[in-house]
Structure formats: structure tokens, C-alpha cells
Amino acid sequence: MASFKYIFLFTALACLVSCEDVVDIDLDTDEPRLVIDAGIEWVKGTDGSRQTVKLSTTTGYYTSDIPPVSGAGVNVVNSSGTVFNFRENPGTGLYVCTDFEPVIGETYELTVTVDGQTYTAGEKLMSVPEITRIEQDIAAGFQEDEIEVTFYYQDNPEEDNHYMARFEADVLVYPEYDIDDDRFTQGNEMFESFSHEDLEVGDRVDIRLSGISERFDNYMSLVLDAADSDPFGTPPANVRGNIINTTNETDYAYGYFRLSEVDTTSYVVK
Structure with missing residues (x-):
């Protein structure tokens, strides 16, 4: 049995060493779909008036260029009926608003009209606590100890x-993204950590x-699970967001409309 293990290991290593040619697999490509990147972020200490929505389409797996979508109508409306128009920087697919009015707890609706189709989504602007402190420590990594940076904040x-x-x-x-909630830490101090083997x-x-x-x-959470999925397992399904095509529901778009208050900081490793 031991001999078989060594033979199998040698064969596997030989295969790995000999596979030097790059192989492009002929993958099926679906018809392009609209992608709406509509993350409204109100950074603490700013008036939040300048916001951007990015429109693009899906493309082939081996294509590095992301096709922008031009000529769309993009606006956001609050619960009082105030309309905030987003105008395109020509040819970029980036639609900019310079007079947005962020209000914590306010509900907003996004409307995107392009190629005869109308896409909508609604969300509430969510608050966030301040980052109160940052600590540096050493964490056990996969091969050796790694520098770990942890920031703290107080849950409401x-x-x-x-x-x-x-x-x-x-x-x-x-x-790198992390998602958390206060289900088990209601009202307590919370934290998030980052470490990397090359952090110096x-x-x-x-x-x-x-x-x-x-x-x-x-x-x-579904997006992150898909990104971290087992490469030898079942491929994850496409993750759909909260955007609805009110003209033709089968011609759906990817992406998500969200509104967040944001706190930012930077840390230099010591």
C-alpha cells in the first residue's frame, strides 16, 4: 500500500511538472446583460452630494475589457419625491450626481432606463458607527505567523x-470584504481583522x-461564498441583486442598489 502511495504521488507530480502549456477552454458565453453598480456611500465628514452609478455589460470569461453602457437615463428619488439626476461622463458608463441629499433612514428608489427597458430598485440609507481604535498583533498564518490589523467599533x-x-x-x-451583524453582539464593541502573509x-x-x-x-454573503467556493465542486449560480426589470422581467440585470453611511480610516503597519 505504501508503494502505491509513492507511485501515485510521483505520477501526480510528473503531471503537474509536465503541464506547462496554457490551455484556453472554449466556454459558452450568454448574451450580454446589463450590470448596475449603484452603491451610494455617504462618507462621514462629507456632505455626500457627489455620487456615481456605473453601468456596464457582462462579457466573455477571457475578456479583460468591461464594456460601458452609454445613453441611459439614471435617477434616484427619495420618499418626498425629490429627483436626483445622474448624468454620464460621455462614453464612460459612469453617471454622476452632484446634488444628492443623503438622509439616514430615508428610502430611495433607483430608476435606470436604457434600450427601451426600465430597471428599478428601492433601498434605505443605513447608518454606521465610528471606527474607534485600531490594534496590530501577530496571527498564526498558513505557513508562518502574519501581521494582523484589527479595528473596533461600537454597535448601537x-x-x-x-x-x-x-x-x-x-x-x-x-x-477584501467581510460581512457581519450584531445578532450575538447586540450593543457590544465589535471588530474586524485583516492579515496577509506578505504584509510588512x-x-x-x-x-x-x-x-x-x-x-x-x-x-x-452569497457573492462572497461564490468567490470562495470549492473549485472542484458545483459551480455557483449567478447571484441576483435587488434590481427588477419592470418592462420585461426575464431580461434581468445584475448588480445591487444600496445606500450606506461609511466611516473610513487608514493604518500604517508598525
């Missing part, structure tokens, strides 16, 4: 809250803490 005991933490650093290709003294870690709705918590 009067509300059921959901939070999203975002970490950016030079050691990351893409930002002098590196800067940018931190964003957002208040989010329970619906967005559920959505983002």
Missing part, C-alpha cells in the same frame, strides 16, 4: 445592524466600514 443597542468591512492594501490584487512594516491598509441592510447582507 437600539437597532438590529448589519455591517460590511472593506480592506485595501498593496499586497491585495482586489479589496510600512505597508498601508485602507479600511472602510459601511452600514448595510439585511437584504444586502444576504446578497453579499
Whole structure:
């Protein structure tokens, strides 16, 4: 039995070493769908008047360019009927509003009209506590100890809250996200941590803490689960957000409309 294990290991290693050619698999590509990136963020200490909605379409797996969507009508309406229009920077797919009025607890509705289709979504602007302190420690990593950065914030005991933490650093290709709620920590001090095997003294870690709705918590949890899924398991289904096509429900869009108060800070590793 031991001999068989060694033979199997040698064969597997030989296969890995010999597979040097890059193989592009011919994947089926669906018709492009609209992608609406509508994250309204009111950063503490700002008036929140400048907001951006990005429109693009899905594309092939091996395509690095993301096609922008131009010529759309984009607006957000609050519960009092005030309309905030988003106008495109020509040819970019970026639609900008410069007079948005963020109000905690206010309900807003997004409308996007493009190519004869109308897409809508509604959400409430969620509050967030301040980041109170940051600590640095050493955490046990996969191969060796890693520097760990932890930030703390105080949960509001009067509300059921959901939070999203975002970490950016030079050691990351893409930002890292964490989702949390106060189901078991109501009214207590809460924290989120970030560590990486390549994090070194002098590196800067940018931190964003957002208040989010329970619906967005559920959505983002599915997105993160899909991103971390077992590569040898069943491929995850496409994750749908809260955006509805009121013209033709089968021609749905991807993305999510959310509104968050945000606290930001940066930390330099010591």
C-alpha cells in the first residue's frame, strides 16, 4: 500500500511538472446583460452630494475589457419625491450626481432606463458607527505567523445592524470584504481583522466600514461564498441583486442598489 502511495504521488507530480502549456477552454458565453453598480456611500465628514452609478455589460470569461453602457437615463428619488439626476461622463458608463441629499433612514428608489427597458430598485440609507481604535498583533498564518490589523467599533443597542468591512492594501490584487451583524453582539464593541502573509512594516491598509441592510447582507454573503467556493465542486449560480426589470422581467440585470453611511480610516503597519 505504501508503494502505491509513492507511485501515485510521483505520477501526480510528473503531471503537474509536465503541464506547462496554457490551455484556453472554449466556454459558452450568454448574451450580454446589463450590470448596475449603484452603491451610494455617504462618507462621514462629507456632505455626500457627489455620487456615481456605473453601468456596464457582462462579457466573455477571457475578456479583460468591461464594456460601458452609454445613453441611459439614471435617477434616484427619495420618499418626498425629490429627483436626483445622474448624468454620464460621455462614453464612460459612469453617471454622476452632484446634488444628492443623503438622509439616514430615508428610502430611495433607483430608476435606470436604457434600450427601451426600465430597471428599478428601492433601498434605505443605513447608518454606521465610528471606527474607534485600531490594534496590530501577530496571527498564526498558513505557513508562518502574519501581521494582523484589527479595528473596533461600537454597535448601537437600539437597532438590529448589519455591517460590511472593506480592506485595501498593496499586497491585495482586489479589496477584501467581510460581512457581519450584531445578532450575538447586540450593543457590544465589535471588530474586524485583516492579515496577509506578505504584509510588512510600512505597508498601508485602507479600511472602510459601511452600514448595510439585511437584504444586502444576504446578497453579499452569497457573492462572497461564490468567490470562495470549492473549485472542484458545483459551480455557483449567478447571484441576483435587488434590481427588477419592470418592462420585461426575464431580461434581468445584475448588480445591487444600496445606500450606506461609511466611516473610513487608514493604518500604517508598525
